Amino acid sequence: MSILRLAFQNLVHRPLRNILTVIGLAVAIAVLVCLSAFGHGYQRALGAELDRMGLQMMLVPLGCPYDAAARVLKGRPLENSLPESALEAARRDPAVAIAAPLLMVALPRPDAGRADMWVGLDETALALKPWWRVSAGEKWFSNDDSVILGCDAAEIELRSPGELFFSPETGRKFRVAGVLERSGTSDDSLFFVPLRTAQQMFNQSNRLTAIAIRLRDPALLHEASVRLQRIPGAQVVTLTEMMGTFLNLVGMVRTLLFSIALVAITVSVLGVFNTLLTAVVERTNELAVMRAIGASRWQIVGLITTEALLLTGAGGIAGVLLALAAGHGIENLVKSFVPLAPDGTMMSPTAPILFQSVLAGVVVGVLAGLYPAWRAGRLQPAEALKAE
Amino acid sequence: MSRSIIISVGAAALLLALVAWRFNGSSSSPEIAIAPKSQPPPAAPLCPWREPENDLKQFFPNATRYERETRILSGQRLELAEQLGRIPTGDENALHVYRVYDGQTPLGVVLTRRVKGAYGAIELVLAVNADGTVRGLRLQRLREPAPIADALQNPDWLHSFAGKRAADSWKLGQDIPEVAADARASAGAVVEGVRSLLILLATTGQTHDPIVTHHH
Numbered sequence: 001m002s003i004l005r006l007a008f009q010n011l012v013h014r015p016l017r018n019i020l021t022v023i024g025l026a027v028a029i030a031v032l033v034c035l036s037a038f039g040h041g042y043q044r045a046l047g048a049e050l051d052r053m054g055l056q057m058m059l060v061p062l063g064c065p066y067d068a069a070a071r072v073l074k075g076r077p078l079e080n081s082l083p084e085s086a087l088e089a090a091r092r093d094p095a096v097a098i099a100a101p102l103l104m105v106a107l108p109r110p111d112a113g114r115a116d117m118w119v120g121l122d123e124t125a126l127a128l129k130p131w132w133r134v135s136a137g138e139k140w141f142s143n144d145d146s147v148i149l150g151c152d153a154a155e156i157e158l159r160s161p162g163e164l165f166f167s168p169e170t171g172r173k174f175r176v177a178g179v180l181e182r183s184g185t186s187d188d189s190l191f192f193v194p195l196r197t198a199q200q201m202f203n204q205s206n207r208l209t210a211i212a213i214r215l216r217d218p219a220l221l222h223e224a225s226v227r228l229q230r231i232p233g234a235q236v237v238t239l240t241e242m243m244g245t246f247l248n249l250v251g252m253v254r255t256l257l258f259s260i261a262l263v264a265i266t267v268s269v270l271g272v273f274n275t276l277l278t279a280v281v282e283r284t285n286e287l288a289v290m291r292a293i294g295a296s297r298w299q300i301v302g303l304i305t306t307e308a309l310l311l312t313g314a315g316g317i318a319g320v321l322l323a324l325a326a327g328h329g330i331e332n333l334v335k336s337f338v339p340l341a342p343d344g345t346m347m348s349p350t351a352p353i354l355f356q357s358v359l360a361g362v363v364v365g366v367l368a369g370l371y372p373a374w375r376a377g378r379l380q381p382a383e384a385l386k387a388e
Numbered sequence: 389m390s391r392s393i394i395i396s397v398g399a400a401a402l403l404l405a406l407v408a409w410r411f412n413g414s415s416s417s418p419e420i421a422i423a424p425k426s427q428p429p430p431a432a433p434l435c436p437w438r439e440p441e442n443d444l445k446q447f448f449p450n451a452t453r454y455e456r457e458t459r460i461l462s463g464q465r466l467e468l469a470e471q472l473g474r475i476p477t478g479d480e481n482a483l484h485v486y487r488v489y490d491g492q493t494p495l496g497v498v499l500t501r502r503v504k505g506a507y508g509a510i511e512l513v514l515a516v517n518a519d520g521t522v523r524g525l526r527l528q529r530l531r532e533p534a535p536i537a538d539a540l541q542n543p544d545w546l547h548s549f550a551g552k553r554a555a556d557s558w559k560l561g562q563d564i565p566e567v568a569a570d571a572r573a574s575a576g577a578v579v580e581g582v583r584s585l586l587i588l589l590a591t592t593g594q595t596h597d598p599i600v601t602h603h604h
Contacts, residue, residue, distance in 0.1 A: 164506055
């Protein structure tokens, strides 16, 4: 009878204890797989989200750069503005592929309990927002008196393309050119108008709130950033810096969760150790008889190690299956801890992650089985049988 | 031989059954019992009541408290369609009713609604007496240009709604005073909004659907 078959039969003879050990190990491996897959997927999804924004940096007025960039990304106005000459300077930079100006103005409407957010854009914005889709009407302004509404703004104002729209504060009449599809971003509640129109409406001629910049090559980020930083009244915020800040926060959360996974793995390894040691003690007589009829010390060590291997292998495979089945729920749980959860799925269990997790489980499991195996190998048949 | 005949007959029967099922499935669905007499206004998100204290002072000076009820009207769509003269919109499946009290004595209700003006949404606050007649009307928010806004917010025009009931005639220019030509579309939306609210309120008296109540 081969060692593998004998080890398998030994495990089958004590089903409850071994199944519980496998379940413990499976949970630990599942946690490890999910955390590894989530970390990998989060970084990829965050990169994709920032990529989807279509820009690598923003020029904002002097002040707190992170506050300014966050305000612009969240669709809130800045308190000061940039001269339009900054746009010309940015467009002259050899590393800049697209420089899209923005003018954002909030008009508080105390009677409505909210503020109307007007955003002036020029055509370059379309190149930075390839994901902009209209649910009705046109994707761009047909003339200076056109407005494009975010889906929430259109719903609240009961507007459809072709209908009139009025700004009571500035006395300007518009015709609705299009209504945007829901994007889940601040765009949903904004009123978009041509840049020149916005500058006229709010007496901000030649002023901008921010300039969104896409580079010809992301590798030019540093040198472009140094040059653009010299534009008077402007400062540069790179999306990489913002992404780095988010990833640092996520890294802290991951460390915390990996600590939990480590505890789970330690407990499950102790379970494997306990199961095998108990099996060796219970089977002293049997192992002694095996030794007496000619089994070598190394064959006994091999038998117990094979049992450890089978237990941890089964636990590893079950853990991977559990992770694949419960991954979505665990993703939702982890998302609640992280500061910025990008859209879409972040659980990305690649083949290397699955393989490494199973391998880690098997290695630590087999290590846990070494002492019971060594102890079984040291049995002296005569003494063991006499003691029985 | 006989087995292959049985299998062939069985397969043919299954095929026929499938064809018959597909044919039945593609037949037209039954028509709606009440055809719309006019196009429904676009569905609007539920309209908040923005200044309850000021409105209570204006319409119900003796009010000491109010309660908000949410009445579900989805079970009354046929009756509503008949009275409105059109298919009810999605937002007309529910009605927020603010019941106003002086201590334990009911004084009336306040209703809110967003209607489609010529240049943007117009939000109505409608005060209704306990007997179902209009007590007062205020436009809590609108974005119409000055001449239209002035016409709609003219106190005489707003006061002309007082005393009217759901079942009354609501023709602009006859039952409600005429407005300037450029304000007519928005004024028509306000008139239809008020009439619809009164019909929805009258329907809540006939329904036994669940009520959710909030005390203020």
